[in-house]
Amino acid sequence: MSWTAQARNGRLLIVDDAMENIQILNHVLGEEHEVLFALNGEKALELAHQHRPDLILLDALMPGMDGYEVCAALHASSELQDIPIIFVTALTNPEDETRALEAGAVDFITKPFNVAVVRARVRTHLTLKRQSDTLRELTLTDSLTGVANRRCFNDAIDHEWRRCLRSGAPLSVVMIDIDHFKLYNDAYGHQAGDTCLKEVARAMVHCAGRSPDLVARYGGEEFIILLPQVGAEGAETVAQRLLANIAELAIPHRMSPAGNAVTVSLGVATVQPSDSSSAEALVRAADQALYQAKESGRNRYRIARDGLALAQE
Numbered sequence: 001m002s003w004t005a006q007a008r009n010g011r012l013l014i015v016d017d018a019m020e021n022i023q024i025l026n027h028v029l030g031e032e033h034e035v036l037f038a039l040n041g042e043k044a045l046e047l048a049h050q051h052r053p054d055l056i057l058l059d060a061l062m063p064g065m066d067g068y069e070v071c072a073a074l075h076a077s078s079e080l081q082d083i084p085i086i087f088v089t090a091l092t093n094p095e096d097e098t099r100a101l102e103a104g105a106v107d108f109i110t111k112p113f114n115v116a117v118v119r120a121r122v123r124t125h126l127t128l129k130r131q132s133d134t135l136r137e138l139t140l141t142d143s144l145t146g147v148a149n150r151r152c153f154n155d156a157i158d159h160e161w162r163r164c165l166r167s168g169a170p171l172s173v174v175m176i177d178i179d180h181f182k183l184y185n186d187a188y189g190h191q192a193g194d195t196c197l198k199e200v201a202r203a204m205v206h207c208a209g210r211s212p213d214l215v216a217r218y219g220g221e222e223f224i225i226l227l228p229q230v231g232a233e234g235a236e237t238v239a240q241r242l243l244a245n246i247a248e249l250a251i252p253h254r255m256s257p258a259g260n261a262v263t264v265s266l267g268v269a270t271v272q273p274s275d276s277s278s279a280e281a282l283v284r285a286a287d288q289a290l291y292q293a294k295e296s297g298r299n300r301y302r303i304a305r306d307g308l309a310l311a312q313e
Contacts, residue, residue, distance in 0.1 A: 009033050010126040013053035015044040015070065016088065017062040021111070025057060025088075028115050029122060041065025045073055048080050054129055055122060057109075060089035060100060071103045078159055082132070084125045088113075142217040144194055145201035153216035153224055157279045160212070160228040165273040172227040172235035172270040175286040176204065176242070179263045179298040181221035183255040196251055196262060197221065203245040207238055224286070232270040232303065239266045239301040263299035265290060270304075 014025050014037045022037045029035055036051055038044040042065055048056065056074070060067040067087060074080045087100040090111040097108045106128075107121050140152035148156070157173070164171045178184070178200060185193040197217075204215045204223060214226040227235055243264065251262040267290025271282045285304035293302040 010054040010122075010129075011036065011051065012122070013038065013044065013047055013051070013056045015039075015041070015056065015062075015067070016059040018059075021059070021088075024113060025118070028113070028118050032119075033122070033126075041067070041070040041073075044070055048074060048083065049077075052080075053083060055125055056083055056085045057088050057122075058085050058105070060087050060091060060096070068099070068103050071100075071105060075104045082136075084129055086121060086125065142201075145198050145217055147201050147205065147223070148214055148216035150216060150218055153214060153218065153226060156214050156216075157226055157283070160226060161273050161279040164228060165275075167229075168272070169229040170231040170270055170272050171279075171282065172230045172232070172238075172268065173282055173286045174225040174227065174235060174239055174242070174301075175218070175267040175269075175283070175290040176223040176225070177265050177290055177294065178221040179258045179265055179294075180253070180256045184253050184262065187253075187255045199249055199251060200246060200262070200264065203249060204242060207242045207245055224283070230270075232268075232305070235268050235270050236301075236303060239268050239303075242266065243299070243301065258298040265293040265298045266301035267291070267293055268301055268303045 009032050011034045012029060014022050014035060016022050017039055019039070026035050026037065036047050036053060038047050041062060044056070044058070058067045058070060067089070071085055074083060074085065084106040085104060086107040086109055087105045088109045088111065089096065092110050100108050106125055109118060109121060140149060140155070141147070142149045160171055178196070181193070184196060201215065201217065201223065204225060208215055208225045208227065212228045216224050216226070218224045225238065227238060243266070246262065246264050249262065252260065253262045254260065256263065267286040267288065269282050269286035269289060271277055289302040289304040293300050296302070
């Protein structure tokens with residue numbers, strides 16, 4: 001089986017201080033799945049953050065950081081807490097199994113390994129993980145445009161705020177509103193309006209193409225772009241690119257006072273996260289800058305600096 005097919009079947013992280021146990025599990029699972037391994041808890045957490053495995057097989061008893069501590073650390077991380085964990089251990093007492101499940105494991109496999117049991121349980125929990133991921137994606141995606149929805153944006157900005165606060169990196173948002181969209185719907189109909197929203201959303205995704213960037217439908221014809229670790233200059237570049245890309249779409253809008261084609265107005269805000277500021281204030285600043293862009297003629301952007309929206313063409 002190819003590496004690509006193995007990755008599609010699920011990425012596993014095997015954590016055990018005994019190399020012979022890792023070799024046995026790799027022999028059992030490596031033909032069907034992509035397998036990573038760690039010999040201690042610290043390395044396991046490092047690999048989990050780097051590679052985001054779909055399932056972790058974790059030895060309970062290891063020197064230093066044991067499996068229960070690793071499990072607790074994984075569940076304490078907002079990025080890793082949804083990864084299912086199967087404890088793999090020589091312990092056989094019911095109390096040990098109970099402790100593993102109470103620590104957050106989804107299953108418990110005893111040594112020596114029963115090959116059929118290992119394969120079956122891994123497949124079962126990978127299937128459950130895929131189903132859970134699909135359901136989560138559906139709840140966080142705007143059904144019309146395919147971009148993130150407002151709930152997803154709220155979760156993402158909270159996460160990125162904390163991360164930028166720790167790293168000292170800037171955080172930017174761009175608030176976007178399609179100009180005179182009600183007039184567009186009145187003139188062309190709601191079906192055409194839906195198509196317009198989809199095309200504009202695709203143009204936004206193209207402009208914010210880094211993996212950390214997030215495009216979300218904020219409500220109606222309003223969108224927002226989250227730009228982690230992007231300063232004011234980079235956010236302005238995204239705004240400029242977006243105006244140009246929307247113009248290139250050349251979607252006719254004969255009723256628009258802003259021009260003969262669909263245009264957008266944008267508000268840009270950047271902040272260095274700190275304990276004295278908040279993600280909510282950043283979004284409000286972008287919204288105020290958007291309001292000034294609309295008030296000054298639309299089809300343009302405004303940048304919020306120090307609480308004030310300064311004119312930018």
